[in-house]
Amino acid sequence: MQNELNKPDHLVVVNSLEKRYTKGGAPVFSDISFSIDHGEIVCMIGHSGCGKSTILNILAGLESASSGQVSINGHTIRGPGLDRGVVFQGHALMPWLTVEQNVAMAIRARHPGMQRGDVKNMTEHYLGLVSLKEAMHKRPSELSGGMRQRVGIARAFSTTPELLLMDEPFGALDALTRGVIQDELLNICAQTHQTVFMITHDIDEAILLADRLLLMSSGPNAHIAEVVQNPLPKERSRAEIHHKKGYSDLRNHIMDFLVQKLNLKKPENN
Numbered sequence: 001m002q003n004e005l006n007k008p009d010h011l012v013v014v015n016s017l018e019k020r021y022t023k024g025g026a027p028v029f030s031d032i033s034f035s036i037d038h039g040e041i042v043c044m045i046g047h048s049g050c051g052k053s054t055i056l057n058i059l060a061g062l063e064s065a066s067s068g069q070v071s072i073n074g075h076t077i078r079g080p081g082l083d084r085g086v087v088f089q090g091h092a093l094m095p096w097l098t099v100e101q102n103v104a105m106a107i108r109a110r111h112p113g114m115q116r117g118d119v120k121n122m123t124e125h126y127l128g129l130v131s132l133k134e135a136m137h138k139r140p141s142e143l144s145g146g147m148r149q150r151v152g153i154a155r156a157f158s159t160t161p162e163l164l165l166m167d168e169p170f171g172a173l174d175a176l177t178r179g180v181i182q183d184e185l186l187n188i189c190a191q192t193h194q195t196v197f198m199i200t201h202d203i204d205e206a207i208l209l210a211d212r213l214l215l216m217s218s219g220p221n222a223h224i225a226e227v228v229q230n231p232l233p234k235e236r237s238r239a240e241i242h243h244k245k246g247y248s249d250l251r252n253h254i255m256d257f258l259v260q261k262l263n264l265k266k267p268e269n270n
């Protein structure tokens with residue numbers, strides 16, 4: 001269906017994805033279908049090994065599905081593209097480049113004609129957001145794990161992609177930095193209507209950031225067991241969210257799911 005701007009209603013449509021690593025074996029997951037609207041933040045939560053990173057990598061175009069398709073803006077994806085920015089579970093930086101060069105390279109790829117000075121300013125801006133300006137001349141091997149992860153976050157944000165894909169992006173960060181970057185992500189999303197697909201193990205983070213939560217059952221043959229719409233208003237803030245009506249119910253609901261329903265198998269007739 002097309003809206004008045006002649007754009008597809010959903011930015012992303014994921015249709016019946018299935019992934020098998022071994023022929024004839026059980027799929028890691030099957031029947032994964034969901035959509036992401038323009039400006040929406042969707043978080044996926046689920047047990048380790050259920051296939052979350054694989055799904056994100058398929059959306060990134062870095063891995064192929066055994067069956068099913070992903071389309072972005074109505075076009076089926078066939079590989080990676082500059083319309084998507086990825087923050088990996090591991091940082092995936094170029095080890096021979098400095099922090100500054102790692103970010104600048106992504107900006108230049110996204111904006112080929114950009115003036116050198118503008119690239120530098122933009123690089124410094126995004127490194128500033130993750131408090132890494134001081135470390136901009138260091139190489140990844142000279143950084144802590146959390147610092148490397150922050151470079152990966154700056155690199156992905158700096159390219160202002162249509163779809164930001166983030167695989168447990170804040171897991172390696174201390175609580176303070178994590179909070180600062182969560183706030184920054186919310187700011188960026190509010191200002192730019194950034195569309196995000198993100199994987200997290202942190203329920204509070206999911207409730208703060210996500211407009212919609214996809215709860216995955218355990219693998220093999222994992223599936224989306226439940227889709228939860230965040231009932232809290234979109235203008236969520238870390239300082240106040242736990243006082244909002246509906247917060248505790250939602251948190252308990254997700255916690256119950258993770259504790260009790262983790263081994264829920266796919267219904268036979270679904």
Ligand SMILES: Nc1ncnc2c1ncn2[C@@H]1O[C@H](COP(=O)(O)OP(=O)(O)OP(=O)(O)O)[C@@H](O)[C@H]1O
Nearest residue numbers: 021028046047048049050051052053054055089219
């Ligand atoms: N290249 C591969 N070859 C074979 N099996 C793989 C490969 N990559 C992933 N798997 C398997 O697919 C399943 C899903 O892996 P994936 O990394 O997507 O899980 P995940 O949900 O992201 O887990 P975690 O929460 O621990 O990051 C796992 O059982 C894993 O062993």
Ligand SMILES: [Mg+2]
Nearest residue numbers: 052053089167
């Ligand atoms: Mg993973």
